[in-house]
Amino acid sequence: MTVNKKSEFLSEAMFDHFLERHTELPKWLVRQKKKSWAEYLDLPAPTRKMESWRFANVRDLGVDGFRLADPVRELDANSLIEQTKSIQQTAGKLVFGNDDILAEEPISAELRSKGVLFEPLQRAFTDHSEILEEFFMAQESALGSEKFTALHTALNRNGTLLFIPKNVEIELPIISHYWAQGQQTAVFPHTLVIARDNSKVTFVDVYRSAEVDAAQLACGVSTVYADPGAKVEYHYIQNWNEDSLSFNRLTTIAQRDANIRAYGLNLGSKHARSEGHTVLDGPGSKAELYSLAVAHANQEIDQRTLQSHNAPNARSDLLFKNALQNESKTIFSGLIKVAEEAQLTDAYQTNRNLLLSPTAEANSLPGLEILANDVRCSHGATTGQIDENELFYLLSRGISKPTAETLLVFGFFEEVLGKMSNDELAEFHRERVHRKFEPA
Amino acid sequence: MSTQAAIDIDREKGNFSYDTTYDYDAGIGLNEGVVNYIADVKGEDDWVRDFRLKALEVFNSKPLPTNWATKDLENIDFDKFRYYLSKGQEPSRTWEDVPDDVKETFERLGIPEQERAFLAGVEAQFDSEAAYSRMKDELAKEGVIFVGSTEGLKEHPEIFKKFFGKVIPTGDNKFSALNSCVFSGGSFIYVPPGVKVQQPLQAYFRINAENFGQFERTLIIADEGAEVTYMEGCTAPKFETTTLHSAVVELVALKGAKIQYITVQNWSANVFNLVTKRGLAEEDAEIKWIDCNIGSRLTMKYPGVILKGRKARGEVVSIALAGEGQHQDTGAKMIHAADETTSNIISKSISVGEGRSTYRGQVHIPKHLQGCRNNTECDALLINANSRTDTYPAITVRGDDNSVQHEASVSKVSAEQIFYLMQRGLNEGEAMSLAVNGFVNDLVKQFPMEYSVELKRLIDLEMEGSVG
Numbered sequence: 001m002t003v004n005k006k007s008e009f010l011s012e013a014m015f016d017h018f019l020e021r022h023t024e025l026p027k028w029l030v031r032q033k034k035k036s037w038a039e040y041l042d043l044p045a046p047t048r049k050m051e052s053w054r055f056a057n058v059r060d061l062g063v064d065g066f067r068l069a070d071p072v073r074e075l076d077a078n079s080l081i082e083q084t085k086s087i088q089q090t091a092g093k094l095v096f097g098n099d100d101i102l103a104e105e106p107i108s109a110e111l112r113s114k115g116v117l118f119e120p121l122q123r124a125f126t127d128h129s130e131i132l133e134e135f136f137m138a139q140e141s142a143l144g145s146e147k148f149t150a151l152h153t154a155l156n157r158n159g160t161l162l163f164i165p166k167n168v169e170i171e172l173p174i175i176s177h178y179w180a181q182g183q184q185t186a187v188f189p190h191t192l193v194i195a196r197d198n199s200k201v202t203f204v205d206v207y208r209s210a211e212v213d214a215a216q217l218a219c220g221v222s223t224v225y226a227d228p229g230a231k232v233e234y235h236y237i238q239n240w241n242e243d244s245l246s247f248n249r250l251t252t253i254a255q256r257d258a259n260i261r262a263y264g265l266n267l268g269s270k271h272a273r274s275e276g277h278t279v280l281d282g283p284g285s286k287a288e289l290y291s292l293a294v295a296h297a298n299q300e301i302d303q304r305t306l307q308s309h310n311a312p313n314a315r316s317d318l319l320f321k322n323a324l325q326n327e328s329k330t331i332f333s334g335l336i337k338v339a340e341e342a343q344l345t346d347a348y349q350t351n352r353n354l355l356l357s358p359t360a361e362a363n364s365l366p367g368l369e370i371l372a373n374d375v376r377c378s379h380g381a382t383t384g385q386i387d388e389n390e391l392f393y394l395l396s397r398g399i400s401k402p403t404a405e406t407l408l409v410f411g412f413f414e415e416v417l418g419k420m421s422n423d424e425l426a427e428f429h430r431e432r433v434h435r436k437f438e439p440a
Numbered sequence: 441m442s443t444q445a446a447i448d449i450d451r452e453k454g455n456f457s458y459d460t461t462y463d464y465d466a467g468i469g470l471n472e473g474v475v476n477y478i479a480d481v482k483g484e485d486d487w488v489r490d491f492r493l494k495a496l497e498v499f500n501s502k503p504l505p506t507n508w509a510t511k512d513l514e515n516i517d518f519d520k521f522r523y524y525l526s527k528g529q530e531p532s533r534t535w536e537d538v539p540d541d542v543k544e545t546f547e548r549l550g551i552p553e554q555e556r557a558f559l560a561g562v563e564a565q566f567d568s569e570a571a572y573s574r575m576k577d578e579l580a581k582e583g584v585i586f587v588g589s590t591e592g593l594k595e596h597p598e599i600f601k602k603f604f605g606k607v608i609p610t611g612d613n614k615f616s617a618l619n620s621c622v623f624s625g626g627s628f629i630y631v632p633p634g635v636k637v638q639q640p641l642q643a644y645f646r647i648n649a650e651n652f653g654q655f656e657r658t659l660i661i662a663d664e665g666a667e668v669t670y671m672e673g674c675t676a677p678k679f680e681t682t683t684l685h686s687a688v689v690e691l692v693a694l695k696g697a698k699i700q701y702i703t704v705q706n707w708s709a710n711v712f713n714l715v716t717k718r719g720l721a722e723e724d725a726e727i728k729w730i731d732c733n734i735g736s737r738l739t740m741k742y743p744g745v746i747l748k749g750r751k752a753r754g755e756v757v758s759i760a761l762a763g764e765g766q767h768q769d770t771g772a773k774m775i776h777a778a779d780e781t782t783s784n785i786i787s788k789s790i791s792v793g794e795g796r797s798t799y800r801g802q803v804h805i806p807k808h809l810q811g812c813r814n815n816t817e818c819d820a821l822l823i824n825a826n827s828r829t830d831t832y833p834a835i836t837v838r839g840d841d842n843s844v845q846h847e848a849s850v851s852k853v854s855a856e857q858i859f860y861l862m863q864r865g866l867n868e869g870e871a872m873s874l875a876v877n878g879f880v881n882d883l884v885k886q887f888p889m890e891y892s893v894e895l896k897r898l899i900d901l902e903m904e905g906s907v908g
Contacts, residue, residue: 051508055836340826355840359807362838368831370850373822377850381835384843 052144069098159190256282295328324360495620592628626656691719723749744773747781762795
C-alpha cells in the first residue's frame with residue numbers, strides 16, 4: 001500500500017495538490033473549482049439547530065479524516081468489473097473505480113449517429129465543454145447540503161454525461177457503476193442526464209464499495225433534465241459499505257409535459273444523507289418519486305425531499321418506505337412547495353416506516369407549503385410494525401414465524417418494486433434488498 | 441342575541457377602549473427595575489422575586505426563534521411596551537365594586553350575564569390584574585381554589601409552588617422566559633381529589649391600554665380523580681401600535697384526573713399572541729386542549745401534553761381562521777413518556793385572502809415504550825388564490841410496539857359544491873359560508889354551544905367579503 005502525503009487528506013492545503021495532480025481539467029472548470037473550494041471552506045458545518053439537519057447526528061459528518069483516492073490496482077479492477085455484470089440487458093455501461101474509468105461499454109453506433117452522448121465526464125469536460133459549461137453544477141442546493149455540494153464541485157473529476165437529442169428513444173437501460181476502494185478513500189461521483197424534447201431513456205446509478213469494512217467518503221451529485229415531453233426513468237442504488245459516510249444530491253427538472261420516474265434504494269453507509277429536489281417547471285409535467293431504505297445495525301439513513309411546483313397543472317407523487325432493524329435510525333423530511341401561480345397542482349407525499357426492533361428510531365417530517373388555492377395536496381406518514389392479523393393469517397397456514405415475518409417485510413417493499421417497468425432492474429433492486437436480510 | 445349569548449367573538453364588538461387611570465404603572469421597557477417594581481407592588485416573597493429576576497436573564501440571553509419561525513417576530517420592539525398596569529391589587533368579588541369603566545368594558549362583552557347563565561366561576565382580567573373574581577360558594581366548600589396567580593402564590597404556596605414553572609420551565613423558550621419575569625394575573629386553580637366541577641370555570645382577558653403587554657400565568661391542578669373544564673376568552677381594541685400577549689399555561693392532571701381547557705382567542709389584529717401551553721398527565725389522566733384562534737396579527741401556540749403516566753391520554757382539537765394580514769401559527773406537541781399512552785391531534789385551518797395558517801406538530805415516542813399510539817389529522821382549506829397554508833409536523837418513533845399515523849390535506853371549496861348550493865337559491869357568499877362551516881362542523885361541535893353558534897356566525901361574516 002502506498003503511503004499518502006499528509007497534504008492529500010481533505011485539508012486546506014490539499015486542494016492545490018489536487019489541481020497539480022489533475023492538469024487535464026480545463027480552465028473553466030478549474031476556475032469553478034477554486035470558487036467552490038473557497039465556498040466549502042467558508043460554509044458552516046451542519047449543526048442540529050439548522051432546520052435542514054433536524055434529528056440528524058451531525059457529529060458523524062466530519063470529512064477531515066478522508067483522503068483523495070489512489071487509482072484502483074488492475075487486479076482489483078478486473079474483479080470490480082466482473083461484479084457489475086448482473087444486469088445484462090443494457091444499452092451502455094460505464095464502470096468507475098475511485099473516480100477513474102475502469103471499463104466502458106459504449107452505446108450502439110446507431111444511437112451515436114443520432115447524436116446520443118454517453119461519455120465519462122473526464123473526456124466530456126474537454127470534448128463537450130459547450131454542454132458542460134452550461135449544465136455542470138448549474139443547480140443550487142435546496143435542502144441543506146451546500147457545504148458538501150461545494151466540496152463535490154471542488155474535487156469531482158469524473159462521472160457520467162448522458163445526452164439524448166430530440167425524439168430519440170432508448171429502450172434498454174444505461175448504467176453507471178461507481179466503486180470506491182481503500183481505507184479512508186473519498187470519491188465524488190457525478191451524473192448528468194440531459195433528455196431533450198420527447199426523448200426517452202432509463203438510467204441507473206449504482207454506488208458500491210470494493211471492501212465491506214473500509215471507511216469511505218462518497219459525495220455525489222446527480223442532475224436530470226427532462227425537456228418538454230421527455231420521459232426519464234432514473235434509478236439510484238446506494239450500496240456503499242456500512243462503514244462509509246455518503247452524501248447524495250439528486251435534482252430533477254421537468255419541463256412541459258415531461259415525465260420523470262425516480263427510484264431510490266438506500267442500503268449502505270453508516271450515515272447516508274440523500275437529498276432529492278424535484279422541480280416541476282412546466283405545465284403538465286409529472287414526477288413519480290419512489291424510495292426504499294433498509295437500515296440495520298446502527299446505520300442512519302437521512303432522506304430529505306422537496307417537490308417544487310412552479311407551474312400549473314403539474315403532478316407529483318412521492319412514496320418513501322423505510323424498514324428499520326436493530327439500533328438503526330431513519331429520517332424522512334419531505335416538503336411540497338406550491339407556488340402562487342401553480343394552480344391545479346396535484347401533489348402527494350407518503351412516508352411509511354416499518355419498525356422491526358424495539359430500539360430502531362424513525363423520524364418523519366412531512367411538510368407542506370401551499371401558496372395557491374386550487375390544488376389537491378396531501379401527505380401521510382405512518383410508523384408501525386408488522387400487522388398482527390397478516391402475521392396470524394400466515395401462521396395459520398402453517399408458515400413458520402421467521403418465514404412469515406420475512407415474507408411480510410418483503411411484501412412491504414413490493415409496493416414500490418412492483419411499479420418498476422423493467423423486470424431485470426426490479427429484480428436487481430429486489431435481490432439487493434433481500435440480501436440485506438440474510439444473516440451475516 | 442339572547443341574554444344567554446356567550447362571550448362575543450364578533451371582531452367589532454371588542455373594538456373599544458377606555459381612557460383609564462392606572463394606580464400602578466411599571467413604565468416603558470423591560471429591565472431589572474421593572475421586574476422589581478412588579479414584585480414590590482405585589483408584595484411577593486423573595487423566591488418569587490428571584491424566580492422573576494433569573495427569568496429576565498434567560499429572556500435576555502435567548503435569541504428569537506427565527507431559525508424556524510416567522511421573521512415577523514423581529515418587528516416586536518420589547519423596549520416600547522408597558523409591562524405592568526393595574527388599577528389595584530385586590531380583585532372585586534361583586535360587580536358593584538368593580539370600577540365603572542372596567543365594569544362597563546366587561547358588561548359590553550357580556551361577562552356578568554354569562555356568569556349568571558352557565559358558569560361556575562369567573563375571573564375577568566383587565567390589563568395586568570384581575571378586576572373581578574368570583575366562584576360559586578358550594579365549590580369553595582368542596583375545597584376548590586380559583587384565584588389569581590398573585591393570590592395563589594401568596595395564600596396557597598404549599599399547593600402551587602410544587603408545580604409552578606415545572607411543566608413549562610423558564611428556559612423553555614424566549615417567550616416563556618419573558619412571561620416568567622413579568623407575569624401577572626391569570627388563574628390558579630386547584631380541584632381536590634374526586635371533585636368533579638360540573639360547570640366550566642371561566643377567565644376573560646382584556647387588554648385596554650395601548651403598547652401594553654399582557655403576561656398572565658395560569659396553573660391548573662386537578663388532584664386524583666378530579667375533573668374540571670376551564671374556558672378563556674380574549675379581546676383587545678384595535679390600536680395602531682402593536683400589543684403583546686405572552687401567557688404561560690400549565691396544567692397538571694394527577695392520577696385519573698381530567699382537564700379540559702377551552703380557548704377562544706379573538707385578539708385584535710395588532711396583537712402578537714405568543715403563548716406557551718402544556719399539560720402534564722399522570723397515570724390514567726386525560727388532558728384535552730380545545731383551541732380556537734381567530735384574532736391576532738401573529739399567533740404562535742402549540743399546546744402540548746406530556747404523557748407521563750401509564751395509559752395517560754392527550755388530545756388537541758384546534759381550529760384556526762387566518763384572515764387578511766394574519767398568521768395563525770398553531771399546532772400541538774405530544775410527548776409520550778410512559779407505556780400505553782395515547783394521543784390525538786385534530787387541526788383544521790382556514791386561510792382567507794392573504795391570510796396564512798401554519799400547523800407545526802411534534803409527536804415524540806422514545807425508546808423502550810410499548811403500546812403508544814398517536815393519530816394526527818390536519819386539514820387546511822384555502823379560500824382565495826393568494827391564501828397560504830403550511831404544515832410542518834415532526835414525528836419520532838422508537839420501537840416496534842408503537843404506532844403513529846399522520847395525515848394532512850389541503851383543499852379548496854370545490855366549484856361543484858358552490859354551484860350546487862347556488863342552484864338551490866343561495867348566493868355565492870352564503871354558499872361559501874355553508875361549505876366552510878361544513879368543513880369545521882365536527883370540531884365546532886366540541887365547543888360549548890354558545891361558542892359554536894358565535895363561531896358559525898363569524899365564519900358567515902368572513903365569507904361574505906371573500907368571494908366575487
